Amino acid sequence: MPIANFNFYNPTRVIFGTNTICELDKYLPKDKIFILCYGAGSIKKNGVYGQVVKALGSRKHEEFGGIEPNPDYDTLMKCVDKCKQIGLDKVYILSVGGGSTADGCKFICAAACYTDGEPYEMLFNNAINVKKALPLAVVLTLPATGSESNKNSVISYRKMNRKQMITNEYLFPEIAILDPNTMISLPLSQIQNGVVDAFVHICEQYVTVLQDADCQDRYCEGILMTLVKNGAKIIKDKNDYVARSNIMWAANQALNTLVGQGVPQDWATHYIGHELTANLDLDHGQTLALVQPRLFELKIENKKDKLALLGEKVFGIKESSVLESAKKTIIAIENFYNNVLGVKTRISQLSCSQDKSWIEPLIERLKKDNIKWGEHGDITYVEVKEIINRCY
Amino acid sequence: MPIANFNFYNPTRVIFGTNTICELDKYLPKDKIFILCYGAGSIKKNGVYGQVVKALGSRKHEEFGGIEPNPDYDTLMKCVDKCKQIGLDKVYILSVGGGSTADGCKFICAAACYTDGEPYEMLFNNAINVKKALPLAVVLTLPATGSESNKNSVISYRKMNRKQMITNEYLFPEIAILDPNTMISLPLSQIQNGVVDAFVHICEQYVTVLQDADCQDRYCEGILMTLVKNGAKIIKDKNDYVARSNIMWAANQALNTLVGQGVPQDWATHYIGHELTANLDLDHGQTLALVQPRLFELKIENKKDKLALLGEKVFGIKESSVLESAKKTIIAIENFYNNVLGVKTRISQLSCSQDKSWIEPLIERLKKDNIKWGEHGDITYVEVKEIINRCY
Numbered sequence: 001m002p003i004a005n006f007n008f009y010n011p012t013r014v015i016f017g018t019n020t021i022c023e024l025d026k027y028l029p030k031d032k033i034f035i036l037c038y039g040a041g042s043i044k045k046n047g048v049y050g051q052v053v054k055a056l057g058s059r060k061h062e063e064f065g066g067i068e069p070n071p072d073y074d075t076l077m078k079c080v081d082k083c084k085q086i087g088l089d090k091v092y093i094l095s096v097g098g099g100s101t102a103d104g105c106k107f108i109c110a111a112a113c114y115t116d117g118e119p120y121e122m123l124f125n126n127a128i129n130v131k132k133a134l135p136l137a138v139v140l141t142l143p144a145t146g147s148e149s150n151k152n153s154v155i156s157y158r159k160m161n162r163k164q165m166i167t168n169e170y171l172f173p174e175i176a177i178l179d180p181n182t183m184i185s186l187p188l189s190q191i192q193n194g195v196v197d198a199f200v201h202i203c204e205q206y207v208t209v210l211q212d213a214d215c216q217d218r219y220c221e222g223i224l225m226t227l228v229k230n231g232a233k234i235i236k237d238k239n240d241y242v243a244r245s246n247i248m249w250a251a252n253q254a255l256n257t258l259v260g261q262g263v264p265q266d267w268a269t270h271y272i273g274h275e276l277t278a279n280l281d282l283d284h285g286q287t288l289a290l291v292q293p294r295l296f297e298l299k300i301e302n303k304k305d306k307l308a309l310l311g312e313k314v315f316g317i318k319e320s321s322v323l324e325s326a327k328k329t330i331i332a333i334e335n336f337y338n339n340v341l342g343v344k345t346r347i348s349q350l351s352c353s354q355d356k357s358w359i360e361p362l363i364e365r366l367k368k369d370n371i372k373w374g375e376h377g378d379i380t381y382v383e384v385k386e387i388i389n390r391c392y
Numbered sequence: 393m394p395i396a397n398f399n400f401y402n403p404t405r406v407i408f409g410t411n412t413i414c415e416l417d418k419y420l421p422k423d424k425i426f427i428l429c430y431g432a433g434s435i436k437k438n439g440v441y442g443q444v445v446k447a448l449g450s451r452k453h454e455e456f457g458g459i460e461p462n463p464d465y466d467t468l469m470k471c472v473d474k475c476k477q478i479g480l481d482k483v484y485i486l487s488v489g490g491g492s493t494a495d496g497c498k499f500i501c502a503a504a505c506y507t508d509g510e511p512y513e514m515l516f517n518n519a520i521n522v523k524k525a526l527p528l529a530v531v532l533t534l535p536a537t538g539s540e541s542n543k544n545s546v547i548s549y550r551k552m553n554r555k556q557m558i559t560n561e562y563l564f565p566e567i568a569i570l571d572p573n574t575m576i577s578l579p580l581s582q583i584q585n586g587v588v589d590a591f592v593h594i595c596e597q598y599v600t601v602l603q604d605a606d607c608q609d610r611y612c613e614g615i616l617m618t619l620v621k622n623g624a625k626i627i628k629d630k631n632d633y634v635a636r637s638n639i640m641w642a643a644n645q646a647l648n649t650l651v652g653q654g655v656p657q658d659w660a661t662h663y664i665g666h667e668l669t670a671n672l673d674l675d676h677g678q679t680l681a682l683v684q685p686r687l688f689e690l691k692i693e694n695k696k697d698k699l700a701l702l703g704e705k706v707f708g709i710k711e712s713s714v715l716e717s718a719k720k721t722i723i724a725i726e727n728f729y730n731n732v733l734g735v736k737t738r739i740s741q742l743s744c745s746q747d748k749s750w751i752e753p754l755i756e757r758l759k760k761d762n763i764k765w766g767e768h769g770d771i772t773y774v775e776v777k778e779i780i781n782r783c784y
Contacts (some may be wrong), residue, residue, distance in 0.1 A: 002633050002634045002637045002638075003408070003409070003637045003638070003641060004409065005407075005408060005409025005410060005412060006406075006407075006408050006409060007405065007406070007407050007408075007415070008405070008406045008407075008408070009403075009405040009406070010402070010403075011401075011402075011403035013399065013400070013401040014398075014399070014400045014401070015397075015398075015399050015400075016395070016397060016398050016399075016400070016653070016654065017395070017396065017397025017398060017654070018397060020397060023399070212634040212637075212638065213638070213641075214614075214617065214618035214621060214622065214638045214642070215614060215615055215618050215638065215641050215642050215645055217614075218610070218611075218613070218614025218615070218617055218618060219610075219611055219614055221610070221614070222606075222607060222609075222610025222611055222613070222614055223607055223610070225606065225610055226606035226607050226610060229606060230606065241394050242394045242604040245394045245395045245604075246394075246395070246604065246605070246606045246607065249395060249605075249607050249654075250606070250607050253607055258650070261408070262408065262409070262641075
């Protein structure tokens with residue numbers, strides 16, 4: 001099967017490297033009022049905040065802190081109000097943080113300009129009515145989601161226990177600053193989860209069916225090799241700049257959407273992971289490490305060719321049959337999460353609630369929505385229930 | 393050595409796949425006058441012209457044919473005059489052809505808006521004064537240069553026997569259409585040379601020194617593997633859509649500048665190749681196949697680590713020493729050009745002029761210009777003379 005037709009567009013300027021936050025000064029307009037958006041405030045302790053403010057120089061800026069992991073609709077709408085008070089034609093949003101802050105800011109940019117109804121509607125119609133958004137620059141401090149240079153945003157709507165992704169070309173940041181030095185002060189768990197997130201992003205675009213898309217396949221294998229090699233290194237030494245820079249670039253590349261052009265994709269691990277986050281309040285990367293091995297085991301017949309290829313290229317696995325190679329590959333991936341990165345792969349190993357009463361209502365909703373996930377559209381509510389139960 | 397700081401920006405929308413020329417209609421403005429630029433006119437025989445005109449629909453358009461391979465300054469300036477007659481605010485340039493047509497159109501777009509002096513000056517100051525250009529869309533018919541989605545343009549100024557590259561962000565096309573079906577009617581030699589061109593583009597960004605830029609290295613190896621595999625296939629069967637589509641995408645990726653971010657580069661093969669084109673009137677890809685093996689042989693000490701890595705990953709070469717592997721790799725590359733693609737690697741095998749009187753004046757100029765090419769800056773006029781003499 002040849003490369004399918006595609007339309008690739010990614011206008012975000014990526015400025016990468018050590019001490020690059022100051023480059024904002026070259027590219028940001030002088031006449032806007034910047035809203036510096038951030039999360040819990042770690043940027044004020046690790047020096048990033050100071051570098052951003054210095055880069056802004058004499059430009060006017062305000063602040064909006066408290067964007068939580070898995071950014072919440074209600075939190076973000078407070079910033080939308082702030083934008084409107086300042087005046088939409090004057091505001092430029094500056095996201096300083098990880099993927100959650102970036103995702104939240106993308107939503108703020110679109111919601112502020114949304115005139116078609118209540119902004120939460122965007123979450124349930126994939127933002128199809130978005131025709132305008134505020135300008136946005138991202139200073140990334142945690143490599144993981146690739147959100148800094150793509151058109152996606154994942155927003156939690158806790159009132160309804162929902163976590164939804166939206167995609168729209170107006171969501172591309174104008175500028176993304178990737179300085180691997182910003183990672184030094186990160187808690188280890190965020191680095192671990194970030195590597196898992198990037199690894200799974202590639203798998204969602206690669207572990208489907210065999211296809212004759214050679215560049216795409218080699219790119220995916222190359223990014224996975226980079227994550228495996230440098231993931232092991234960074235766990236041993238967070239100060240290793242080589243490891244940090246390779247992970248930061250690999251995580252960006254894993255979801256700037258280039259590697260998935262013209263190939264089948266299967267985002268079921270993410271969709272199920274989002275439900276685990278919404279219901280068990282788990283980190284995004286953590287949920288992926290729980291779901292992915294179980295989904296691969298259940299769907300090994302569909303995915304065995306690509307799993308075997310991944311195993312051969314990334315882990316050097318070469319068994320006597322494709323199926324055996326695929327099985328060994330799933331074990332190798334789980335081993336990478338568990339024993340190399342130190343990320344648990346069973347809910348029962350975690351300190352979160354072990355109560356399972358959330359599963360039935362979710363499955364009822366998925367049944368009602370008649371979901372058909374996976375590259376073959378054969379991951380229905382039945383398979384999701386099975387996968388979630390196997391995650392314990 | 394870690395990834396060096398970089399600034400990556402590429403806003404061209406790439407629309408890839410079968411029967412995609414019609415997509416122009418979605419993205420081109422309605423109120424412009426399009427100048428449909430092309431080369432010798434093969435697009436009028438192979439159906440591409442008809443598809444473009446159909447996509448333009450009721451939009452006004454004019455034509456400018458005759459852009460030659462290695463597009464010439466004087467030819468292009470005729471189109472600049474045409475643009476000015478129509479009115480610069482009204483014109484949209486539409487390049488329909490291969491890399492030469494695209495390069496020529498990029499120059500037209502910049503030269504039409506150039507107010508700092510005579511446009512030929514751009515060729516000798518790398519277009520640093522370009523601050524504006526006409527909008528441009530490219531319908532690609534020959535994968536090779538990557539020009540359809542980068543900011544480079546190579547222009548010949550035959551009056552002075554010069555071939556110069558310019559680079560400027562205003563040269564990015566807005567849209568690039570890559571339909572692998574457009575390749576079917578190409579002469580075999582153009583496909584052969586196109587694969588060589590893409591292969592050498594990657595080498596210029598990869599065969600330098602070892603560096604800890606893992607994604608970049610794996611990307612380069614992946615594109616080379618794609619070219620080797622599909623190059624062999626397309627020579628056997630030009631109708632193989634899988635081979636055509638993989639080559640078209642690989643050639644685009646080889647010089648959209650992504651894979652070379654933050655790594656040392658050595659464009660000496662191209663620089664020397666440009667001189668061969670300017671003086672011997674050889675196809676661009678042909679000149680690269682002549683120069684590259686000789687340059688690698690001369691600079692094997694500098695490049696042996698990367699050559700050995702390339703050999704291992706792309707050709708499965710694993711000798712007892714790095715130097716031996718590097719030597720075998722050069723032989724494998726030359727074999728790929730000669731025996732797989734059928735591209736000659738010695739000037740003496742070609743039907744061009746065998747007169748060598750052009751070499752001394754060139755070397756005198758390079759001596760005067762005090763050139764220092766290569767990743768170590770140690771390819772001077774002395775080495776260029778040696779390499780050119782070895783090309784015979």
